């Protein structure tokens with residue numbers, strides 16, 4: 001079943017290069033269209049500035065596009081009623097690259113994880129405690145972490161808390177925007193494996209946005225390649241890269257052994 005439909009999205013930003021110069025429209029997305037099935041992990045890759053994060057924000061309902069529609073479970077995000085918006089806020093979650101900045105540093109991990117339940121559910125205190133315990137188990141964090149503040153956790157632990165918070169309301173889709181890019185290689189692999197396990201257990205869908213083709217290939221069922229605000233190629237799992245933009249990303253993957261890395 002189709003979960004998300006992105007139809008002919010155009011987006012531009014208005015810039016004024018210098019104080020007395022005329023405002024210029026910079027086009028960042030042109031006619032972007034794709035759909036996502038339930039349970040699917042769709043990768044979106046492209047070089048820096050190709051428009052991936054802008055597209056991610058539009059999919060999350062955070063930025064209204066100039067033209068086009070985003071339909072999530074059949075609901076147009078930018079025409080939704082307040083009841084529909086509440087449903088979307090439950091079922092559509094995000095994990096961004098800089099996990100620390102998405103926390104209130106004055107809240108403990110317990111308070112951070114409790115917030116979605118306070119906002120969306122009618123659980124009593126004992127039920128909330130039980131749900132937080134389950135969330136921590138889900139992302140393989142120790143229960144002792146609940147009294148810590150975000151600044152007391154490692155980057156990997158912070159990102160697990162972020163994932164736990166995104167999972168709290170059992171969403172249908174999580175948009176992961178460079179969600180593992182700031183972690184070291186070993187941690188990246190661990191978090192990818194965790195995301196894959198959770199995807200199977202909870203029948204989740206992901207949009208995995210990254211400039212890292214290798215990680216995206218490992219994670220995704222299908223990959224869309226972006227260049228200059230357009231989707232230039234769709235690659236099925238195990239498929240080959242034909243478009244020059246895809247080949248460029250592919251060629252940028254470093255060989256695993258340092259001896260094989262030549263910069264000539």
Ligand SMILES: Nc1ncnc2c1ncn2[C@@H]1O[C@H](COP(=O)(O)OP(=O)(O)OP(=O)(O)O)[C@@H](O)[C@H]1O
Nearest residue numbers: 013014028046047048049050051052053054055211
């Ligand atoms: N708020 C904004 N105002 C003006 N221009 C913007 C704004 N946000 C993004 N842009 C421009 O839109 C283009 C696409 O940016 P975007 O962040 O979507 O690319 P990206 O592919 O996610 O890049 P990266 O991988 O470096 O994060 C860039 O040229 C960027 O400068």
